[in-house]
Amino acid sequence: MEFLVLPFMQRAIIAAVIAGAVSPAIGAYIVQRRLSLLGDGLGHVAIAGVGLALATGIAPLPMAVAVSVLGAVIIELLRTSGKASADVAMAILFYGGLATGVLLAGMVGQGAGTLSNYLFGSLLTVSAEDLWLILGMSVVILVPALGLLPQLFAVCSDEDYARTLGLPVRRYNLLIVILAAVTITVSMRTVGLLLVSALMVVPVATANNLTIGFGPALGLAMGIGAASSVGGVVGSYYLNAPPGSLIVVFTIAVFTVTLPLSGRLRRRLPRVVDDPDPTQLPHEVDEHKEHTHGADCGHPAISHHDHTDYIHDGHRHAPHLDHYDEH
Amino acid sequence: MNAIETDDLSVTLGRLPILRSISVTVANGEAVALMGTNGSGKTTLVRALLGLIGFQRGSIRLFGTELAQFSQWSRIGYVPQRAEIQYPQARVSEVVTTGLLATRRLFRPRTRTQLAQISAALEQVGMADRAAHPYHRLSSGQQQRVLIARALVSQAELLIMDEPLAGVDLGSQTRLAEILAALKNQGSAMLIVLHETGPLESMLDRQIVLRDGRVLPPYAAPTTSHGHETQPRPRTPLLPGMLDRGR
Numbered sequence: 001m002e003f004l005v006l007p008f009m010q011r012a013i014i015a016a017v018i019a020g021a022v023s024p025a026i027g028a029y030i031v032q033r034r035l036s037l038l039g040d041g042l043g044h045v046a047i048a049g050v051g052l053a054l055a056t057g058i059a060p061l062p063m064a065v066a067v068s069v070l071g072a073v074i075i076e077l078l079r080t081s082g083k084a085s086a087d088v089a090m091a092i093l094f095y096g097g098l099a100t101g102v103l104l105a106g107m108v109g110q111g112a113g114t115l116s117n118y119l120f121g122s123l124l125t126v127s128a129e130d131l132w133l134i135l136g137m138s139v140v141i142l143v144p145a146l147g148l149l150p151q152l153f154a155v156c157s158d159e160d161y162a163r164t165l166g167l168p169v170r171r172y173n174l175l176i177v178i179l180a181a182v183t184i185t186v187s188m189r190t191v192g193l194l195l196v197s198a199l200m201v202v203p204v205a206t207a208n209n210l211t212i213g214f215g216p217a218l219g220l221a222m223g224i225g226a227a228s229s230v231g232g233v234v235g236s237y238y239l240n241a242p243p244g245s246l247i248v249v250f251t252i253a254v255f256t257v258t259l260p261l262s263g264r265l266r267r268r269l270p271r272v273v274d275d276p277d278p279t280q281l282p283h284e285v286d287e288h289k290e291h292t293h294g295a296d297c298g299h300p301a302i303s304h305h306d307h308t309d310y311i312h313d314g315h316r317h318a319p320h321l322d323h324y325d326e327h
Numbered sequence: 328m329n330a331i332e333t334d335d336l337s338v339t340l341g342r343l344p345i346l347r348s349i350s351v352t353v354a355n356g357e358a359v360a361l362m363g364t365n366g367s368g369k370t371t372l373v374r375a376l377l378g379l380i381g382f383q384r385g386s387i388r389l390f391g392t393e394l395a396q397f398s399q400w401s402r403i404g405y406v407p408q409r410a411e412i413q414y415p416q417a418r419v420s421e422v423v424t425t426g427l428l429a430t431r432r433l434f435r436p437r438t439r440t441q442l443a444q445i446s447a448a449l450e451q452v453g454m455a456d457r458a459a460h461p462y463h464r465l466s467s468g469q470q471q472r473v474l475i476a477r478a479l480v481s482q483a484e485l486l487i488m489d490e491p492l493a494g495v496d497l498g499s500q501t502r503l504a505e506i507l508a509a510l511k512n513q514g515s516a517m518l519i520v521l522h523e524t525g526p527l528e529s530m531l532d533r534q535i536v537l538r539d540g541r542v543l544p545p546y547a548a549p550t551t552s553h554g555h556e557t558q559p560r561p562r563t564p565l566l567p568g569m570l571d572r573g574r
Binding site: 032033034147148150151153154156157158160161162163164165166167208211212213214215217 | 377379398401403405411412413414415417418421422424425426428429431433434459460461477
């Protein structure tokens with residue numbers, strides 16, 4: 001435990017706890033909207049911000065926030081445009097961001113080594129100033145992510161219905177992607193821009209397997225994310241490896257180990273009692289014994305599933321035992 | 328004042344005219360069935376009334392206010408034809424809670440009153456014992472009842488329901504008919520999309536029948552009694568095209 005007295009490790013662990021808790025808090029909404037790979041794309045865009053910061057000498061974190069938020073807004077506008085070309089435009093944005101970041105970093109002599117600190121995380125790069133900025137941004141993320149949980153859940157779970165409630169659906173959707181963009185930059189020091197998406201998605205998937213209900217799952221995912229991140233940072237200290245890779249390995253390990261528990265949980269749920277067979281329920285009967293329906297009875301016949309109904313006096317008769325049911 | 332009033336409403340999707348010059352009203356406290364064959368425009372009319380799709384001509388007024396200016400959405404409860412709740416593990420209570428969001432204040436937890444409303448709505452549809460159950464594990468009929476509870480929870484003055492009985496077993500249909508009749512007696516207006524009036528027959532004030540995007544003249548239901556009935560018989564308007572489909 002000697003690492004606890006090292007200032008850079010103290011900062012790295014605090015940053016890991018924050019990133020690990022915040023990432024799944026937004027990831028829960030991203031997963032719910034079936035946009036699990038959005039974080040990956042935004043991570044690529046943020047690399048352009050890092051490259052721009054390295055090229056201009058500005059602090060990387062604020063520049064990455066600005067560029068990734070701009071990218072998030074563009075992505076959401078493209079996505080909601082509904083055009084087929086939006087898919088291609090997003091791919092261009094993602095890979096353009098990655099290429100621009102690598103190019104700008106290379107042009108100022110900051111090679112792959114420097115950039116990899118941001119792509120896969122680095123224990124040494126979390127400065128005290130960064131830590132305060134990360135702390136501030138995490139508050140900015142968590143207040144709406146948790147405070148607006150019912151509204152964001154409604155928008156993500158049933159968008160049409162949310163509109164009928166008068167909720168500003170477009171604004172909430174935009175808020176989610178902007179918060180995702182900020183989350184990615186919060187996490188870039190610990191887990192790295194290329195792996196942050198895993199921290200947004202995998203703890204959420206694990207929690208979904210272990211709990212019922214969106215609120216409980218979100219809380220559990222934050223806990224799993226924070227624990228995995230701390231484990232990854234501490235492990236990387238001993239293994240001298242980038243923390244991002246180990247954090248992701250930890251989250252996947254937790255997912256895999258807890259997978260059998262998911263089956264147990266399902267079995268403990270009360271069994272769904274299917275709605276009873278309608279034919280066994282009280283149903284409307286017309287004995288109508290003075291007439292037998294048939295091919296030549298004069299009543300229009302309608303094929304209805306596995307039997308034939310006959311139109312009689314404005315309603316439909318279906319033969320059943322010694323009487324006719326009203327269909 | 329009418330809860331719903333449309334005047335010369337026309338909706339075109341792509342280049343296809345779906346609704347043509349629809350002028351209908353639903354008065355406060357009135358229960359109206361919206362009927363017609365598949366593709367006649369029932370769901371499109373409902374979606375237009377709720378502002379989910381735009382319209383090219385005419386007007387829609389909800390409680391006397393033009394749709395574009397209408398903001399009192401808590402006065403309306405909507406039951407969609409089929410709801411895909413995107414989060415499979417959502418609890419039944421979480422789904423029903425969303426029905427309160429039209430009035431719920433931001434950054435505020437649920438109040439005791441709201442929790443009581445949620446319990447009452449679930450009780451009304453016979454799903455109180457499933458509040459903590461995952462929504463996706465319910466049968467389709469039970470899911471439909473949860474969606475009805477979601478519409479009821481805000482104590483809306485107007486319920487708009489798109490085939491609320493579809494996939495619901497006969498016993499539950501009868502129970503829902505009782506619930507809706509009670510709500511109507513309390514003054515709620517209703518527009519209910521139906522293929523067949525079924526157990527709702529007795530609570531309905533009238534029917535609006537659509538065909539090819541137009542309103543048909545009122546249907547005169549047959550009144551001759553039929554000797555062996557054990558309970559009131561649903562009078563379903565037999566429209567051309569209905570003969571070709573199943574129930």
